[in-house]
Amino acid sequence: MTMLVSHESPKHILNASREYNDYDYALVHLFEEHKDYFDFFKKSVQMKRTVYLDNSIFELKESFEPSKYIKWIKELRPSLYIVPDVLEDSAGTIQQFEEWERKFSPKVDFDVVKMGVVQGHNWKDLVECYRYMSKHADMIAISFDYTYYELTAEGNSPLERMCNGRQRFIHQLVDEGIWNKTKPHHLLGCSLAREFAKYTSPEYSNIVSIDTSNPVVAAIKRKQYKTYIGLDDKPKVLLADLIDVQLDTEQLRMVEYNTTQFKRIINR
Numbered sequence: 001m002t003m004l005v006s007h008e009s010p011k012h013i014l015n016a017s018r019e020y021n022d023y024d025y026a027l028v029h030l031f032e033e034h035k036d037y038f039d040f041f042k043k044s045v046q047m048k049r050t051v052y053l054d055n056s057i058f059e060l061k062e063s064f065e066p067s068k069y070i071k072w073i074k075e076l077r078p079s080l081y082i083v084p085d086v087l088e089d090s091a092g093t094i095q096q097f098e099e100w101e102r103k104f105s106p107k108v109d110f111d112v113v114k115m116g117v118v119q120g121h122n123w124k125d126l127v128e129c130y131r132y133m134s135k136h137a138d139m140i141a142i143s144f145d146y147t148y149y150e151l152t153a154e155g156n157s158p159l160e161r162m163c164n165g166r167q168r169f170i171h172q173l174v175d176e177g178i179w180n181k182t183k184p185h186h187l188l189g190c191s192l193a194r195e196f197a198k199y200t201s202p203e204y205s206n207i208v209s210i211d212t213s214n215p216v217v218a219a220i221k222r223k224q225y226k227t228y229i230g231l232d233d234k235p236k237v238l239l240a241d242l243i244d245v246q247l248d249t250e251q252l253r254m255v256e257y258n259t260t261q262f263k264r265i266i267n268r
Contacts, residue, residue, distance in 0.1 A: 003199065003266050006052065007259055008213040008239045010220070012246050014040045020259040023050035023079075025211045027240055028064045028072050030056075034243065038076070045077055052115075052211065053078040057085060058143075058189065059240045063096065070104045073112075080113035080139065088147060090125035093117065094132050101136075115186060117141040122148055126169070127178060134180040139208075142166065144189040159234055162191035167198045174203055184208040193230030193265055200267040210266075213239035215258030219251050225261040 004022035011034065018024070024044045031038040044051050053076060055063040063069070063084035073081050083100050086092030097116055105114070116137025120126035126148060133140045149165020150158055166187070173179040183206065190196070190212040199207050214234065215225060220242055221235045247255065 002268065003196070003207055004050075004209040005262065005266070006209070006211045007216045007262070008211065009216050009255075010239070010243055010245045010247065011037055011040070012244075013216075013252070013255065016252075018044075018049070020256070023052060023209070025052045025054065026076070026078070027054050027056050027059060028069060029060055030240060030243060031072055031076075037243065038072075041076060041078070045079075051076070051078040051080070052209075053081040054211075055082045055084050056240075057087060057117075059238055061087065066100065066104055070107055073108060077110055078112065080115055082115045082117060082141065083137065085117040085119050088119055088121045090120040090129040093119040093129055097132070097136065113138045115139040115141050117143065117188070119143075120146070120148070123152075123172075127173075130173065130178060134183060137183075139184045139186055140180065141186045141188050142170065144187070144191050144195075144212075159191040163195040167195060170199075170204070170207075181206055186210070190214050191234060192232075193225070193262055196262075196266045197228075215262045216255055217242065219254035219258050220245055220247065222251065222254065224254055225258040227261060228264050230258075230261065230265060 006021045006023050006025040008025055009017040024041055026041045041051055055069060057063045066084055084096045086096055114137055116133035118126055118130045118133055120129050144162055144166055150161045153161040153165035153168050155161035155164050185207045187207060187210045193214055196210060217235050217237060217239055218231055223231055225231060
């Protein structure tokens with residue numbers, strides 16, 4: 001199965017992003033101050049493109065406030081939304097999911113996929129959260145930046161350990177029979193793009209989508225991907241903080257080049 005990819009992009013190139021993105025990925029916290037940003041995704045919905053809505057926990061360090069989040073879900077009517085979670089907290093994430101199901105999910109009056117994020121600080125917690133999401137969520141998300149990866153994976157830098165750590169974590173879920181082969185999975189973000197080459201083999205065929213702004217942010221910072229590899233480092237800036245950036249001709253060329261190279265990494 002082909003992994004679908006979306007690279008979050010500045011407003012300046014959102015329309016062009018439909019050329020290199022298989023689906024559109026929105027950060028909910030930007031809707032309040034950027035009406036044109038929201039309008040783009042609303043138009044995507046009207047165009048019948050697949051639209052994922054993120055609760056912005058990576059940017060805010062906590063999930064977007066649920067009572068506001070449900071308002072935007074109902075207004076946008078995305079194909080999928082990420083249920084609020086708690087960073088590296090299995091019990092807190094499960095509690096958030098249950099509270100969402102009780103208070104807010106019944107208010108959604110249209111068909112939509114609910115993505116649950118695996119969170120935890122160690123193997124036991126991560127597995128507990130994974131098993132819960134496997135049972136209750138429509139789709140399971142695994143992040144790139146758990147502290148667990150840095151503590152257990154090999155690598156000469158934090159980026160390498162995070163890259164190798166998610167690979168190791170997913171492989172162990174598969175190897176120990178915990179991985180749910182019947183449910184779609186999503187990979188949130190990345191440290192190094194080369195990680196994704198690992199998931200082109202058949203045992204990972206239900207990893208159906210990836211989101212990462214990495215090739216776009218790299219282009220904005222004038223960093224060009226290496227063929228079939230990506231970067232050896234990672235720009236230390238969030239795409240959300242670059243949302244108003246205007247790209248010049250050279251940066252636009254690099255966006256096209258980097259996003260093309262990213263697809264080559266995942267054998268497309």
